[in-house]
Amino acid sequence: MLEIEGIRLGFFCSTQDGKVTTNRKFHLKNLTFERVMEAFEKNLRDFELLLDLSLSLGCGVFRLGSDMVPFASHPNFKREWLRPIEEALVGFSRRLKDYPIRITMHPGQFVVLSSPKEQVLSASLRELEYHFWLLDRLGVGREGVVVVHVGGLFEGKEGALKRFKKVLKEQGWLTERLVVENDERHYTVEDLLRAELPIPIVYDHYHHTLNPSNFQPDEVLSTWGDRVPEFHLSSKPEGRHRFGEHGEWVKREDFLVFLRLFGGRRVDLILEAKAKEKALQRLLTEIKSIGL
DNA sequence: TTCCGTCAAGTCGAT
């Protein structure tokens, strides 16, 4: 297992070329049991291939794609379809134990627990239920976190954070796996710390550079209790790009800055680079050349 | 086989 000053690495969802992916899906108008099973079975098979690849690269963490079971939280998805999927997942959970790899998830931007719209909130909760269910069936423990953002500003940060907090209180089950990440626009690490949420904080280094704030590394680490923190690292793309866009690669310098903050602590770091495992390999080559 | 318009969902800011 690769470990650099306590930091373990991982990538997410698919290979760079997209040929191996846990996010296979189809158009909603084609939603049938057969299509769901076809996509799910391929996703599950590729999940194992991605675990093998992660293992061979020395990774200690992998992010499973949210489309593993396509449309699982959609109203048109029939509950009875879950039965055979559940069987396959439980079957796979035995093999999953052979991998010393932490599995986590990060649902889409549609999960907005701070939204004042009742419908947005209920759809978000359904989607989170699906994520938790999937990790439960896979036999993943509490280290299998589900990462979300606070969401929009609406009428102001205070109100949004208040609603976010209220949902966490009312839906106690969320605290079992839910964790919250700083974003590149609104909610800084400091905002999240000051909100005193009952869940851990995911430090995203790129977001922090775009939307900085003051905090002590220990403050963030201590939100994780006895669990190993999951943090994120990516780099700015070369050339013209839109604000917040992630680069193909992770720059060595960005990793070194991250190390200065959290090196020596036990942290799982997901590289959110578009080049996926290739970015991880490139970064490893680059840091090896300077003797790390 | 390749190409390109389209796809469940939220929210925001850049253009």
Added chain:
DNA sequence: ATCGACTTGACGGAA
């Protein structure tokens, strides 16, 4: 007003 950014581009019909 529209587009496209976010954790991830893949599907599906046309050429």
